Amino acid sequence: MRPVFFLPLKAAALLAAGLFTCQAAWSDPAHGIAMYGDPALPPDFVSLPYANPDAPRGGRVVTGNVGSFDSLNPFALKGTPPWQLSYLTHESLMGRSWDEPFTLYGLLAESVETGPNREWVEFTLRPQARFSDGSPVTVADVIWSYETLGTQGHPRYRTLQDQVASIEQTGPRSVRLTFDTEDRELALIAGLRPILKKSQWDGRDFANAALGDIPIGSAPYVVADYEVGRHVTLRRNPDYWGNDLPLRRGTNNFDEIRIEFYGDNTVLKEAFKARALSWIREFNADRWETQYDFPAVRSGEIVKSEIPHSTPSGMTGFVMNTRRPPLDDWRVRAALIHAFNFEYINDTLTGGRQPRITSYFSNSDLAMQPGPATGAVRDLLEPFAGTLPPGTLEGYALPIGDGSARNRSNLRKAMALLEQAGWTVQDGVLKNADEQPLELTVLLQQDALIQQATAIMDIYARALERLGIALDVQSIDKAQYAERERMFDFDLTFMRRSLSLSPGNEQRFYWGSEAADQPGSRNLMGMRSPAADAMIDAMLTARNREDFVAATRALDRVLTAGRYVIPIHQYAVGRIAHIRELRYLKDHLPIYGDGVGFLPEVWWYEKDQEQ
Structure with missing residues (x-):
């Protein structure tokens, strides 16, 4: 297209007025959208490469969950639903290929279109799209779903709503979202929001629905x-x-x-x-x-x-709640990490077969590199040098034990850190200047990892006892755990965060300052780091893969050197x-x-x- 400033003034004005209805002036509707580059699959692809298009249909299978459920609405904050429901009973406008870092293909929508900087995204619905009750999926359903989930749904859906300037119908089957934030991932995030049936909720309270009010979806x-x-x-x-x-x-x-x-x-x-x-x-x-x-x-x-x-290790371990003293002191957190005898625990419980997580994005090219930060990573972090935890710029690595049960060297380092933070042993009990003992509670829920987590904490409690620290391990049912986790009512708890090859907006919900005190958020450690917020912004506005990798490596440094989690082994x-x-x-x-x-x-x- 010719640049507008070469056109006569009148023609330019007419063109500007027609841009809204002539989306092809920006981009053509496409069958898919990738975070970077083009989708790997062509418009006429037959099936996902890891699916068998000739697979027979039939059979009954049974899977198991630990705990219970008191809700069948996976999109509201209230209650504990089976985690499988949101994936099996509901659909979004686009669907993800799990054989690419972050690429979406048409599902309820037959096409997707974006502005030149992805400042808006437009979806066109398939005419045959239907809910499970046979009624058509309409633009009204789409708009209602975005607005309702963004205001009354689970907190994980609300971040998008806060960045939407407008949402409007642009045709019989098309809807456009315009964003007020520079964030190239928002177009993809919008494509993954579940679509619910608007008329089902006329006169009903979505956020406080009864167990029998099961949201109608369009999935198989x-x-x-x-x-x-x-x-x-x-x-x-x-x-x-x-x-x-x-x-x-x-x-x-x-x-x-x-x-x-x-x-x-x-x-x-x-x-x-x-x-x-x-x-x-x-x-x-x-x-x-x-x-x-x-x-x-x-x-x-x-x-x-x-x-x-082929994905990052993510983070699995015991997260420390920095909303509570003394866990708001990095020296205390560092001491607790030194006291955690991973080598001995790993050998005892897994036969040493599972290597330790070394950072949030370890095992991928997104991981922080050993030694001091250099190049673009250092350039991103240096403006925050005064607020960064020690080791962020200089280099940080987890302490390594000698494999023995006593772990004497690391326990000595742990005690030195605790003394720096104002804690000393008095009559066998670690106390601060006000003679308050250091007592911690680790909260565990009943799930597939509970046995292993409990066994780990039993060994860890004995190590902390040698430092004069009392560790109370509380194992509670899933419903009680969900409420206490939602309100951040713990000192330590087990955390598992799977991270993708294309991390994006979910990082704000995991580690962003705005989510730190939001009930139900995934920011369990309560971290408020201007550096982390800035690195997430840099990831989301990166125009090429090189800048994106640098920003992610910088975030990895802030997270890892922050000593927020005691990492265990990777999967x-x-x-x-x-x-x-x-x-x-x-x-x-x-x-x-x-x-x-x-x-x-x-x-x-x-x-x-x-x-």
């Missing part, structure tokens, strides 16, 4: 039956509208998915051994090697599958034990490995085929 599965505390049954909708979409071919193959609830992980695993469950995920490498030799495995009725991935391989009737496409695994878009989404049931 619907809630067919449930019993509180026992099960939720999902059945594939025989009239699902999108069976022939490229994004859906070879996916959602099971006729029925039943979610059973168990009081603890031990009972769940025994149920799996008895073939009451169709699959189970194992997070402990030592148990995977030593405890999965029961008769059903030896006979081939149960198959062990390992699913590698470099997904481990799934499953009945032999379950299949997946083994010759093309997604780069994200085992996740929400893998099992059960692209698996299928084939009873008579040999392994």
Whole structure:
């Protein structure tokens, strides 16, 4: 297109007036959108590369959750719903390919279009898109969903709403969102918001809906039956509208998915051994090697599958709540990390088979590099030098123990740090100048990792006792835990943050200052770091991959050197034990490995085929 300033004034004015209705002046509608570059799959792609378009449909599978549920609305803050619902019963305008860092393809929307700087995004709905009750998905439903989730939904949906200047219908099947923030990822985030049925909620309180008020979705599965505390049954909708979409071919193959609830992980695993469950995920490498030799495995009725991935390690460990003293002092947090005898714990509990996480983005090119910050990373961080934790610019690495049970050297360093922070041992108890003892509570919930986390904390408590610190380990049910986590009522708790190859707006919810005191946010440590906020902004406004990587590496330094989490081992391989009737496409695994878009989404049931 010719630059406007070369046109006669009148023509330029006419062109400016027509830009709203002539979107092609900026970009053409496309079948997909990538964070950087172009989508890998062409407009005429047949299916996702890790899905089998010829997979048979049918079969009933049973999975297990630990705990209970008191809600079937996965989009509101109130209650604890089964985590699977938002992925299996509802859809968004675009769907994600888990074989690319961050690329979306049309789902409810047939096309996507953006402004030259992604200052707006426009979606055009497919004419055949339908909710599970057969009613069409309309632009009114889309606008209502954005506005309702952005104001009454779970906090994870509200950040987008705060950055939307306007949302309006631009055609019979098209809707445009205009943003008031420079953030290239917003166009993709908008494409992933769930779309709900507006008329269902006429006269109803969405935020405080009753258990039976199940949001109507458009996805392949619907809630067919449930019993509180026992099960939720999902059945594939025989009239699902999108069976022939490229994004859906070879996916959602099971006729029925039943979610059973168990009081603890031990009972769940025994149920799996008895073939009451169709699959189970194992997070402990030592148990995977030593405890999965029961008769059903030896006979081939149960198959062990390992699913590698190419994503960052993320962060798994025990997060420290900096809203509470003395955990607001980096020296105390550093001391607690030194006292954590990872080498001995790892050898004792996993046979040393799982390496430790070294930073939030370790195992990827997004990870902070060893030694001092250099180049673009240093340039980004230097304006904040006066507020950065020690080691951010100079270089920081986790302490390494000698592998012995005593861990004497690191305990001495821990005590030195505590003394610097004003804590001394008095009659065997660590106290501050006001003679207040250092007592900490670690809060754990009942889930698949509870046994391992509890065992880790038992060993850790003995180490802290040698420093004069009392550690109280509290294991509570899932509902109680969800409320206490929501209100940040803990000193330490177990945290798992999976991070992608294209981190973006979710980073604000994980570590951003605005989320620090927002009930229900994922910023469990309560960090308020101007440097972290600025690095997230730099990530979101980066115009090329090089600038994006530099900003992410700089953020990794701020997070890691902040000593907010006691990291444990990483999960470099997904481990799934499953009945032999379950299949997946083994010759093309997604780069994200085992996740929400893998099992059960692209698996299928084939009873008579040999392994």
